[in-house]
Structure formats: C-alpha cells, structure tokens
Amino acid sequence: MAVLAAKANALTARLEGMSLPKDGWSAPARKEALARLTEMGLPSKRDEYWRYTDPSTLTASQAAKAAVFHAGDEPPVFDGVDRVKLVFVDGVFDPSQSDDPVLAGVEITHLSDAGRADIHWARDLYGVLEARGQNPVPRALAALNTAFSTQGLLIRATAKAARPISLIYIHDSEGSDAMLHHCIKVESGAELTVLENGPAAARINQVMEVDLADGARFHHIRAQGRDHERRAVTHIFARVGAGALFKSFTLTANGQMTRNEAVIELIGDDGQAHIAGAALGDGVFHHDDTIFITHAGERCESRQVFKKVLKNGAVGVFQGKILVKQGAQKTDGYQISQSLLLDDDSQFLAKPELEIYADDVKCSHGSTSGAIDDTALFYLQSRGVPKSTAQSLLVLAFLAEAITEIEDEAIGDDIRSRLDGWLNRHER
Amino acid sequence: MLEIKNLHVKLEEEDKVILRGVDLSIKAGEVHAIMGPNGSGKSTLSYVLAGRDGYEVTEGSANLQGQSLLDMEPEERAAAGLFLAFQYPVEIPGVGNMTFLRTAVNAQRKSRGEEELSAGDFLKIVRAKAKDLKIDADMLKRPVNVGFSGGEKKRNEILQMAMLEPKMCILDETDSGLDVDAMKLVSEGVNALRDAGRSFLVITHYQRLLDHIKPDVVHIMAAGRIIKTGGPELALEVENNGYADLLAEVK
Ligand SMILES: Nc1ncnc2c1ncn2[C@@H]1O[C@H](COP(=O)(O)OP(=O)(O)OP(=O)(O)O)[C@@H](O)[C@H]1O
Ligand SMILES: [Mg+2]
Numbered sequence: 001m002a003v004l005a006a007k008a009n010a011l012t013a014r015l016e017g018m019s020l021p022k023d024g025w026s027a028p029a030r031k032e033a034l035a036r037l038t039e040m041g042l043p044s045k046r047d048e049y050w051r052y053t054d055p056s057t058l059t060a061s062q063a064a065k066a067a068v069f070h071a072g073d074e075p076p077v078f079d080g081v082d083r084v085k086l087v088f089v090d091g092v093f094d095p096s097q098s099d100d101p102v103l104a105g106v107e108i109t110h111l112s113d114a115g116r117a118d119i120h121w122a123r124d125l126y127g128v129l130e131a132r133g134q135n136p137v138p139r140a141l142a143a144l145n146t147a148f149s150t151q152g153l154l155i156r157a158t159a160k161a162a163r164p165i166s167l168i169y170i171h172d173s174e175g176s177d178a179m180l181h182h183c184i185k186v187e188s189g190a191e192l193t194v195l196e197n198g199p200a201a202a203r204i205n206q207v208m209e210v211d212l213a214d215g216a217r218f219h220h221i222r223a224q225g226r227d228h229e230r231r232a233v234t235h236i237f238a239r240v241g242a243g244a245l246f247k248s249f250t251l252t253a254n255g256q257m258t259r260n261e262a263v264i265e266l267i268g269d270d271g272q273a274h275i276a277g278a279a280l281g282d283g284v285f286h287h288d289d290t291i292f293i294t295h296a297g298e299r300c301e302s303r304q305v306f307k308k309v310l311k312n313g314a315v316g317v318f319q320g321k322i323l324v325k326q327g328a329q330k331t332d333g334y335q336i337s338q339s340l341l342l343d344d345d346s347q348f349l350a351k352p353e354l355e356i357y358a359d360d361v362k363c364s365h366g367s368t369s370g371a372i373d374d375t376a377l378f379y380l381q382s383r384g385v386p387k388s389t390a391q392s393l394l395v396l397a398f399l400a401e402a403i404t405e406i407e408d409e410a411i412g413d414d415i416r417s418r419l420d421g422w423l424n425r426h427e428r
Numbered sequence: 429m430l431e432i433k434n435l436h437v438k439l440e441e442e443d444k445v446i447l448r449g450v451d452l453s454i455k456a457g458e459v460h461a462i463m464g465p466n467g468s469g470k471s472t473l474s475y476v477l478a479g480r481d482g483y484e485v486t487e488g489s490a491n492l493q494g495q496s497l498l499d500m501e502p503e504e505r506a507a508a509g510l511f512l513a514f515q516y517p518v519e520i521p522g523v524g525n526m527t528f529l530r531t532a533v534n535a536q537r538k539s540r541g542e543e544e545l546s547a548g549d550f551l552k553i554v555r556a557k558a559k560d561l562k563i564d565a566d567m568l569k570r571p572v573n574v575g576f577s578g579g580e581k582k583r584n585e586i587l588q589m590a591m592l593e594p595k596m597c598i599l600d601e602t603d604s605g606l607d608v609d610a611m612k613l614v615s616e617g618v619n620a621l622r623d624a625g626r627s628f629l630v631i632t633h634y635q636r637l638l639d640h641i642k643p644d645v646v647h648i649m650a651a652g653r654i655i656k657t658g659g660p661e662l663a664l665e666v667e668n669n670g671y672a673d674l675l676a677e678v679k
Contacts, residue, residue, distance in 0.1 A: 374481065379518040382478050383532035383588060384506035384539065393531065397522025397571075 007041025013061045014042060014144070021150055023115035029127035033146035036131065040138040049137050052317040052349045053288040057257055058141060058233045063177035063203035066229035066256070074421055077197040077223045078414055083166035090171065090201045091151055091178020097168075105159025105190065111152040111181055122154045125183045129209040129237035133263035137292070142235040142261070145207040149181035152207075156185045157192040157216075164219075164411075169198030171227055176201035182208045186216035188241075193408070194218075199225030199232070199255070206234040212244040214268055220248040221411050223418060224255060228284070231257040236275075242268025242297060249406050251415050252279040252287055253422045259288040266293070266300040266328075276305040276405035278419065281314030281346075282426045288317035289337075295328040295361075304335040307402045309395055310346035311426070318367065321353040328358045335365035340372065340398045392423040429627040430454040430477075430596050435488035437469075437476050437652075446472045448652035449488070454596070454645075457624040461638055462631045463663060464649035465671050470631045471515050473649075474598045478512040479505050492596055506532075507539040509595030513585035513602050515631075520572040525584070528572045529554060533591055557590045561617055562610075578605030586617045597621070598629045603637040615640030635667035648674055 020030050042059040043050045057064060086108070087097040093110060101108040109119060111126075127146040133139060155165060167182075178201035186192050190213075200206070212218050224232065232255060240246045252258055264273045279287045293302045308316035318337035339348035350367040372394055380390035396419060403419075406412040430452065437447035446469045454460050462470055476483050477490055479502035490497045497505055520528065534544040545553070558568060561583045573581050582602050589597055599618070603611055618628065618641050630641060638646075638660065646662040647654045648671070656662065656674055666674070 373520075375518050376520045378478075378480050378502060379514070379520065380528070380532075381502035382480075382506055382512055383528075383592065384503050384536040385531055386503050386535060387501065389531065389535065390503075393523055393527075394520070397520065400522040 003044070003046060004041065007044065010042040010044070010059060011037065014059060016061060018148055020147060025118050025123045026111070026114040026126055029123075030147045032131070033127050033143045036134060037140055037143040037147060040140040040143065042140050043138070049290070049319070052319070052351075053259055053286065055141075055259070057231050058203070058205070058259065063175070064231070065174045066171070066202035066227060066231065067174055068171055069199070069225075069227035071226060077418065078166055078195050078411065080414065081164065081166070081195070081410055083164045083195060085166045085168055086153065087168045087170060088151065088180065088200065090173050090176035091180055091204065093151060103161055103163060103165065105157060106161050106165070106192065107156045108165070109154045111154060112150055119154055121156055121185055122183050125185060125209055125211050126181075129211065129239055130207060130235070132265070133235075133237045139235060139261060139263075141205055141233050142207050142237070145179050145181055145205050145235070149179040149207065151179065152181040152183070154183045155192070155194070156187070157190040158187045160191040161193065164193035164195050166195040166197075169196065169200035169204070169225065171199040171201055171225065171230060174202055177203045179205045181206070184208065184210045184218070186212050186218050188213040189215050191217040192219070194220050195411070196220070196222040197225065199227040199230040202229070203231045204234070206232070208234070208236045210236065210238040210246065212238065212240050212246055214241040215243045216241060217245040218247065219407060221406055221415070222250045223415065224250065224252045224258065226254045228254050229256050231255070233259045234261065236262040236264070238262070238264045238273070240264065240266045240268070240271040240273050243270045244268065244272070246273045247405065247407065248275045249402070249415070250277040251418060252277065253418065254281070254285065255287070256284050257286050259290065261290045262292070264293045264302070265296060266302065267296050269297040269299055271297055271300045272302070273300070274303040274305075274405050276303070276402040277307070278399045278402045279308040279316060280419070280422050280426075281308070281310050281316065283312045283314060285310070285314035286317070287315070289320070291320040293322050293333070295322070295324045295331045295333065298328060299330040300328065301332040302334070303405070304337070305402045305405055306337040307399050308339040308348060309342065309398070310339055310348065311342035313345040315346070316348045318350040318352070320351075320365070321355065322363055322365070324356040324358050324361050324363065326357040329360045331358060331361040331363065333361070333363035336401070337367045338398070339369045340395060341369060342372065388427045392420065395423055396420070429456045429458070429493060430629070431491040433489045435473070435476070435490060436486045437472060437483050438486055440482050440484045446652055447476070450652070450654055452647065452654060454627045454629060456627055458644045459622070459628040459630065459641060460645045460647060461643040461663060462629065462647045462649050463633065463666050468649045469652040470649055471600055474512050474600045474631065477505070477598065478502060478510065503535070506592070506594070507536050511589050511592055511594035511597045513582075513589060513597070513599040515600040515604070517573050517581040517585055519574045521574050523572050525570055525572050526554070526568050529588065529591055532588065536592060554591060558587055561587050561590075561613055563587055579607060579610045582606055583610060583614060586614050590617060590621065593621070595625065596627050596629070598631070600631045601633065603632055603634060611637065612640065635663045638663050650675055
C-alpha cells in the first residue's frame with residue numbers, strides 16, 4: 001500500500017500545473033490515457049521492470065538541466081542522405097528550419113493541428129497501440145505522453161516514399177523538458193523510411209506508434225544525439241501485419257540516461273520485425289534497452305540485436321522478451337545482447353526472456369559480456385596496426401552484427417562513421 | 429640482421445622460467461631453422477621477439493638491424509621489419525580479411541613515411557599474391573581466419589608476409605597442417621621472398637619443409653636453450669634419430 005501511495009503522490013507532483021488538452025479528436029484518447037496513468041502511478045526503482053534503471057530522473061516533476069552540446073566540425077548526422085527534413089527545437093516544431101513536407105505518397109500532418117482537422121486514421125491509432133502495449137507490463141511514462149503530448153507528426157504512407165523523412169531534434173535550451181508523440185501508418189504495399197537524430201531536449205519523453213498494414217515496409221534509423229547530460233525515455237509501439245516488415249536501428253553515443261522501450265506485435269502471418277541497437281558510453285552513462293516482441297501470427301521472424309560498448313563506469317541494461325502465443329507456429333525468434341567492457345569499472349545487466357505457447361518454433365537467445373580479445377589485439381599489432389586502431393577495429397567488429405541490420409548502404413556508412421568518430425574521441 | 433644474446437625469459441604471472449640464455453645470430457639473406465622437442469620454448473622465443481604480453485625478459489638482448497626490439501611496442505617491431513607467422517593464427521570475427529590486410533599495409537607504410545596505397549592499387553597487388561597462394565576471392569572477403577581450415581590459415585599467414593614484405597620473417601610451424609601441395613605452395617611463396625636483404629627463422633618439426641626451404645643453419649633448442657648448431661645435415665639427423673642422442677650429448 002505504501003508503494004501505491006508513493007506512486008500516486010509522485011504522479012500528483014508530476015501532473016502539478018499540467019492540464020489535459022481538450023480540443024479535437026485526440027481528446028477522448030487523452031482522457032483514457034490519463035485514466036490508465038492514474039491507475040498505474042509512476043514507476044519507481046522498486047518495480048520489477050525498473051530494477052536495473054532508476055526512473056526517478058525521468059519521472060521527476062522538474063527536469064534537471066542539461067548542457068547543450070556543440071558537435072564541433074563533425075558533419076551533421078545523415079548529412080549525405082537525400083531526405084525531407086523536419087526540425088523540432090526543444091520538442092517544438094520549427095517550420096523555418098524545415099523542408100516543405102511534400103513527398104509523393106505520404107501525408108504529413110501535425111499533432112498540434114488535432115484541434116482543427118479531423119484525421120480519421122490517426123484517431124484509430126493515437127494512444128491505441130500504446131494502450132495495447134500496457135499489458136502485461138505497465139509503461140506509465142508512455143501513457144503520460146499520450147495524455148499530454150501536443151507535439152509530433154502524423155505520417156501516413158500510401159505508396160513507396162522516394163525519400164526518407166528525417167526528424168531532427170535540436171536541443172537548444174538547457175532547461176527544456178519535452179514530449180513528442182508520432183503516429184505512423186504504412187498502408188498495404190507502401191514503404192517508408194523514418195530517420196531521427198538529435199537529443200531533442202534536456203529531457204525528452206517520446207512515443208512512436210507504428211501501424212503496418214499487410215505487406216507494408218517500414219525502416220527506422222535513429223541516432224540519439226551526443227549531449228552528455230541529456231535524459232531520454234522513448235517508446236516504440238508497433239503492430240506488424242501479414243507479410244509486413246518492421247526494421248529499427250538505434251545508435252546511442254553519450255547521454256546520461258536513456259531508456260528505449262519497444263513493444264512489437266506480429267499480428268499477421270509471415271511478418272518480420274528486426275530491432276537493433278549500438279550504444280557507446282564513457283563515464284556517466286546509463287543505457288537501457290527494454291524490448292517486448294509478441295508473435296501472434298504463423299511463420300513470423302523476429303530479431304533483437306543489441307550491442308553496447310562501455311567504459312569508465314558506464315552502465316548498460318538489456319531486458320528483452322520474446323512471447324510466442326498459442327498457434328504462432330513456425331516462429332523464428334532470435335535475440336542477442338552483448339556488451340564489450342573496455343575496463344573493469346563498467347557494468348552490463350541483462351535479462352533475456354522467452355515465453356512460448358506454441359510447439360513448432362525456433363527461438364534462440366544469448367547474452368554475453370566481455371573484454372577486448374587480447375590475442376586478437378596482439379595479432380593486429382604484430383602486423384603493424386597501432387594499438388588504438390586495432391582496438392577500434394575490434395570494437396567495430398563487435399558492433400557489426402547490429403549495424404548490418406541497417407539495409408540502406410549510405411545510411412549504414414553514415415552510422416559507421418559516427419562510431420569511428422566516437423572511438424577516435426574516446427581512445428584510452 | 430637479428431642478434432639475440434643470452435636471452436632469459438620467464439612468465440610474468442608465474443615463476444616459470446622458459447628461456448634460459450638463448451644466443452642466436454642471423455645475418456642478412458640467411459635462412460635459419462630451429463627444431464626441438466615440444467615445449468622447449470620455440471614459440472615463446474618467437475612471441476617474445478614479436479612483443480606479446482605475459483612474458484618477462486630477465487636478462488639478455490634482442491636487436492633487429494641494430495635496434496633493440498625489447499623496448500618496442502609490437503606494431504613498432506613490425507614497422508621495423510619483423511614478421512611472425514603464428515603457429516596458431518588468430519580468428520577475428522567481424523573484421524574482413526581484406527580490411528585487415530589493407531589496414532596493416534597502410535599502417536606500416538604510414539609509419540615509414542610512405543603514402544598509403546590507393547584502394548585500387550592495393551586490390552591489384554593482393555589479388556596477384558593471393559592467386560599465387562591459391563587463396564580465392566571468398567577467403568579474402570571473409571572475416572580474418574574465421575572458418576578457415578588449418579591449411580588455409582597458414583597460407584593466409586604467408587599472404588600477409590608477402591604483402592608486408594618484412595626484413596626478418598619468423599615462421600612458427602607454418603608447415604603443420606599443410607597437405608603436400610599446400611606445403612609446396614607455401615615454400616614457393618617463401619622462396620620467392622628470399623633475397624640478400626631478407627632473413628628467415630623457420631621453426632619446424634620436420635625435415636620435409638627444409639627440403640623445400642633450404643636452410644643455411646640449423647639449431648636445436650631444448651629446455652630453453654640452443655643446444656646445438658650445425659648445417660642442414662643436423663635436421664636429417666633429427667629426422668632419423670630423434671632428439672635422444674643430442675640431449676644426451678649435452679648432458
Ligand atoms: N602463457 C603461458 N602460460 C603457461 N605456460 C606457458 C605459457 N607460454 C609458454 N608456456 C610453457 O612454456 C613451455 C614452452 O612453450 P612453447 O610454446 O614455447 O614450446 P614450443 O617449443 O613452441 O613447443 P611446440 O613444439 O609444442 O610448439 C611449455 O612448457 C609451455 O607450456
Ligand atoms: Mg610452438
């Protein structure tokens with residue numbers, strides 16, 4: 001009871017001074033989200049799902065300040081990729097820095113316009129996948145987001161988009177506390193790539209709901225921004241139709257606190273869901289990937305590939321689950337989480353889980369934690385490769401399995417060059 | 429070329445002494461062979477020369493072309509012209525063989541103040557040398573030594589040597605695991621590199637390799653020391669009679 005009371009009190013403090021946006025089609029969804037949230041309360045580190053990650057900085061009523069990071073002369077992320085750029089500054093859309101949102105086969109509107117325009121497809125999605133994703137584990141911060149977020153994009157693809165949509169999140173004020181909520185619907189046979197990069201704010205709470213109709217294809221590549229002090233909690237809720245493809249890759253370099261949750265449901269037959277991440281932390285760095293993939297259709301394939309490189313006391317967390325429902329025969333589920341600890345001060349905590357109710361399935365999971373292979377390092381050095389270069393080569397080799405999940409070659413190369421840059425800046 | 433004097437080596441973590449005063453002098457252009465019973469310290473000698481961690485030199489010196497090797501990092505020794513073909517080549521998952529070779533070649537060129545090879549030039553050279561060693565394109569693309577057969581790994585070592593063109597080449601049991609044809613290929617690879625400015629130290633258990641790579645000098649190593657030095661006939665003696673007589677002679 002004491003715990004419940006503490007949660008309720010924390011929630012009251014968090015909601016102090018906030019009021020539910022009342023206008024437009026999103027109002028009922030917001031009301032329901034607030035009801036869910038009130039029932040759940042805010043998480044604390046006494047919750048099983050937050051055992052390895054203390055949520056207090058994410059739930060606090062005030063966001064802590066975070067210094068704005070200046071990237072120096074490194075070219076911006078995805079610079080060489082031809083894309084439609086949409087810019088948010090401290091969580092607020094900035095049309096002056098954005099491209100015209102014109103892309104054949106894709107409708108782009110704003111959550112902030114919800115009061116004015118009735119967007120039927122979005123009404124059926126906003127808060128809907130988030131609500132489905134609350135079971136069996138509560139995700140209160142996502143419900144908070146649905147209830148109160150007024151910024152974000154509603155993107156609907158009806159054909160194969162010629163260019164990626166690139167969401168750029170600029171962190172401009174050291175006290176910014178932001179929420180973003182995107183809804184993405186890819187119709188049958190359509191294909192869309194969404195890029196995200198940047199820290200977004202001193203503290204960001206993000207939800208992305210992705211609904212893939214039968215045969216739809218969706219690619220998501222994100223680089224979370226190099227600000228050392230920023231804090232982020234992000235949620236992806238995806239529903240994958242028959243024969244549809246969902247792919248998501250996240251690069252996280254730096255950041256004081258990151259919790260990336262993903263809840264993916266394969267509802268049709270022959271769907272595919274791949275989610276991967278590469279995280280690099282040096283010093284004050286806590287990075288948590290919490291993934292839940294449900295197989296409900298037959299012959300679906302899912303992959304979770306998460307790699308973390310940690311040094312100087314950085315902490316990595318992985319909680320990953322594959323749930324295979326009754327009747328989801330011929331499921332092919334794969335999960336790997338690995339960390340490379342560059343010193344003895346760093347830490348990796350992993351909780352891989354399988355729950356299977358079908359009899360004809362293939363599921364594998366593995367988790368490892370280790371140091372750089374000294375023998376390989378010596379072998380490279382003995383061929384004349386300097387130690388720091390040899391180390392970088394081995395770190396990149398360690399991350400390779402996650403990076404190869406990015407299908408587009410140019411985007412993959414961009415991510416690889418970010419890794420190279422980070423490794424150069426963080427040599428021993 | 430290589431001048432080793434009274435080299436004593438123990439394990440860093442334990443009190444185990446492995447080399448007990450090794451003396452060895454190899455002149456430019458010469459080929460020396462070392463034979464000796466299992467565990468006598470042959471690989472240890474090669475690792476210590478190449479700069480592997482875990483060993484402590486308690487006495488003695490090792491100079492390559494007048495430069496003291498023992499104070500250098502492994503990559504500096506390589507840049508100075510030393511090359512070790514490993515008894516057990518290392519598998520490196522995730523690093524492509526081609527990337528590995530190019531990184532190594534260019535790192536050495538850079539440390540010598542030479543320009544890096546362009547991707548095109550590098551590819552041309554590597555393809556030609558790989559062809560001589562019957563290493564196919566697929567093996568060049570795969571991660572370093574991963575899934576290579578024992579013989580393929582050894583040929584890959586020789587390919588690295590051919591690309592790096594070192595001055596002092598140490599081959600640690602490069603013949604073990606090779607079939608008859610591969611042994612010929614590898615020997616041809618080595619012989620092609622023989623010249624007045626390059627020396628070889630060939631560690632082997634078998635006379636057979638020395639039929640192909642004719643040594644100038646043969647040493648017998650036992651219990652961490654060179655106990656006998658002679659000409660090619662010494663290898664034949666070992667082949668026919670084993671080590672018992674030689675060991676008895678020393679005692
Ligand atoms: N890192 C180590 N830890 C423990 N023992 C070691 C280590 N390195 C070498 N030794 C020991 O030192 C001795 C010499 O080993 P080394 O590998 O040099 O022999 P070798 O002459 O190359 O043998 P072989 O012909 O079998 O290859 C052996 O007894 C070996 O077990
Ligand atoms: Mg040996």
